[in-house]
Amino acid sequence: MIKAKGVSLRFPNGTVAINNIDLQVEPGDMVYVIGPSGSGKTSLLKLFMGIEYPTIGSLEVLGQQMDKGQTSRIRQLRTSIGPVFQEFKLIKGRTVAENVMLGMRFLDLPQGQLKENAHDALAKVGLEHKASSLVENLSWGESQRVAIARAVARKPLLILADEPTGNLDKDNAINILELFKSFIDQKTSVIITTHATHLIDTEKHCKLIQMNKGTLSWERLG
Amino acid sequence: MKLFSSNAGYFFKEVKTMIRLNLFSNSLTIFSTGLIFFILAMIISGWWVSSRVVDVVQKEAEINVYLDDEILKNNTAVIQMVESIKGIEGVQAARVVDQDEAYNRMVEILGKEASVLSKFDDNPFSSFVELKINLQEIDPVLEKLTHLVGVEHVRDNREVLERLRNIAEALRVVGILVVAAVGISTTVIISHIIRLGISNNKEQINTLRLLGAPELFIAFPFLLEGLLLTIGGGILAVSLATFSISYLYVQMAGPLPFIPLPPVKELVFGMGIVVMSLSAVLGFVGSLLGLVSVNNH
Ligand SMILES: Nc1ncnc2c1ncn2[C@@H]1O[C@H](COP(=O)(O)OP(=O)(O)O)[C@@H](O)[C@H]1O
Numbered sequence: 001m002i003k004a005k006g007v008s009l010r011f012p013n014g015t016v017a018i019n020n021i022d023l024q025v026e027p028g029d030m031v032y033v034i035g036p037s038g039s040g041k042t043s044l045l046k047l048f049m050g051i052e053y054p055t056i057g058s059l060e061v062l063g064q065q066m067d068k069g070q071t072s073r074i075r076q077l078r079t080s081i082g083p084v085f086q087e088f089k090l091i092k093g094r095t096v097a098e099n100v101m102l103g104m105r106f107l108d109l110p111q112g113q114l115k116e117n118a119h120d121a122l123a124k125v126g127l128e129h130k131a132s133s134l135v136e137n138l139s140w141g142e143s144q145r146v147a148i149a150r151a152v153a154r155k156p157l158l159i160l161a162d163e164p165t166g167n168l169d170k171d172n173a174i175n176i177l178e179l180f181k182s183f184i185d186q187k188t189s190v191i192i193t194t195h196a197t198h199l200i201d202t203e204k205h206c207k208l209i210q211m212n213k214g215t216l217s218w219e220r221l222g
Numbered sequence: 223m224k225l226f227s228s229n230a231g232y233f234f235k236e237v238k239t240m241i242r243l244n245l246f247s248n249s250l251t252i253f254s255t256g257l258i259f260f261i262l263a264m265i266i267s268g269w270w271v272s273s274r275v276v277d278v279v280q281k282e283a284e285i286n287v288y289l290d291d292e293i294l295k296n297n298t299a300v301i302q303m304v305e306s307i308k309g310i311e312g313v314q315a316a317r318v319v320d321q322d323e324a325y326n327r328m329v330e331i332l333g334k335e336a337s338v339l340s341k342f343d344d345n346p347f348s349s350f351v352e353l354k355i356n357l358q359e360i361d362p363v364l365e366k367l368t369h370l371v372g373v374e375h376v377r378d379n380r381e382v383l384e385r386l387r388n389i390a391e392a393l394r395v396v397g398i399l400v401v402a403a404v405g406i407s408t409t410v411i412i413s414h415i416i417r418l419g420i421s422n423n424k425e426q427i428n429t430l431r432l433l434g435a436p437e438l439f440i441a442f443p444f445l446l447e448g449l450l451l452t453i454g455g456g457i458l459a460v461s462l463a464t465f466s467i468s469y470l471y472v473q474m475a476g477p478l479p480f481i482p483l484p485p486v487k488e489l490v491f492g493m494g495i496v497v498m499s500l501s502a503v504l505g506f507v508g509s510l511l512g513l514v515s516v517n518n519h
Pocket residue numbers: 011012013015016017035036037038039040041042043044
């Protein structure tokens with residue numbers, strides 16, 4: 001699903017955000033990426049989404065080589081990814097339901113499926129009752145859950161969630177992690193970055209990756 | 223195609239949101255394109271009317287030959303005259319229009335105003351010979367007619383026709399210039415408002431790209447916005463022009479009853495089709511230009 005070999009990411013200003021990483025993620029894997037702020041967690045997810053490209057090394061996501069010059073194929077690849085951005089990236093002036101549906105409008109779904117998927121996803125994050133609220137009227141925690149609903153409603157092959165529980169209370173956080181886990185049974189891979197190590201479920205089949213200053217400092221396979 | 227049909231409702235809602243969030247610029251755009259299209263509509267109508275009038279007058283290119291009184295008194299002399307006129311090369315037919323017929327024709331032309339004729343005690347019209355000719359040979363025919371003995375004077379409508387032709391030609395040239403000016407200014411206005419819309423929605427566009435939306439899906443609401451704005455301007459212009467044309471027709475019907483104006487419905491319909499299709503095309507081109515100019519940055 002993801003194959004990274006000797007991948008580094010160096011920003012134009014000289015910051016090396018990712019430094020020589022090797023990584024393999026298989027279908028149905030649940031991967032937690034932990035590490036202090038600034039250790040490169042977000043940068044890693046950006047590489048997987050094709051927002052940034054490796055400056056050294058080779059990276060393959062869902063069979064697609066992640067290189068500059070492949071932009072239209074990478075755009076297509078993104079339709080198979082469910083991204084949850086650290087800053088949510090919800091679209092203002094639109095309702096919660098519209099935001100969730102917007103992630104699916106250009107997928108090849110039957111018309112009725114759109115509403116049904118959105119409704120299901122909102123129910124799973126506990127926000128059915130907010131479906132017709134404008135997103136700018138939501139709290140941080142609610143916005144985060146809308147972002148999660150948008151990502152999972154599309155039924156992606158790969159979920160990339162950047163600190164998805166960062167703004168949630170414990171009950172909600174556990175509920176969201178359970179939601180993500182429900183996807184790995186359908187062979188969807190889930191990669192979650194988080195600070196909240198205490199919530200990580202160790203008994204389930206999951207990988208744990210510790211990042212430090214752009215390098216993979218250790219890795220524990222579940 | 224499915225991308226568009228299944229998302230039609232969404233696209234229109236997006237356009238509505240974009241227009242609502244930028245109501246002032248968008249209203250101004252509809253208004254200014256409406257004004258531009260109105261000028262265009264009036265020029266096109268003027269050109270059409272004048273060229274139609276030229277067509278009609280040209281078909282009726284008529285030559286009336288008035289004979290000396292001496293000859294008119296003598297029927298056989300008149301018949302002889304008609305025969306010799308027929309003999310001129312280029313003349314297709316010639317017949318005598320007598321006083322009564324000339325009078326009746328004028329009654330028909332004047333219509334409601336015909337009552338003025340009753341102010342005359344005698345029939346004020348004289349009989350004349352009416353000719354049908356080959357238009358190309360109008361000059362040599364006129365030349366020969368004036369040299370014919372017994373011809374008092376010859377009346378033709380070349381001068382009127384010439385003047386009308388000049389007007390039609392001038393309107394055609396002005397029309398072309400105006401179409402060019404309208405084309406340029408509309409595309410500039412629309413491409414600007416589309417650029418504005420795109421920069422106002424930068425974040426949203428970026429998010430859609432991150433979600434994997436195709437570029438066409440992202441661009442389509444902007445295309446639709448440009449199209450709806452110019453079509454709005456077009457509708458405004460056509461309504462305004464329809465109103466103005468109807469008013470002008472009423473004004474002209476009184477003092478200028480001879481002018482064979484095309485039916486007002488036909489004129490308004492034709493003008494409406496031209497203006498609306500032009501507005502749609504320009505809206506499309508303008509927004510496309512706006513999109514392309516942003517993409518290249
Ligand atoms: N666009 C950028 N340009 C330059 N440096 C960046 C950019 N984005 C992130 N960085 C730097 O890269 C490092 C890793 O950042 P990030 O991946 O956001 O870490 P994390 O998500 O673990 O907090 C940090 O030092 C950050 O300042």
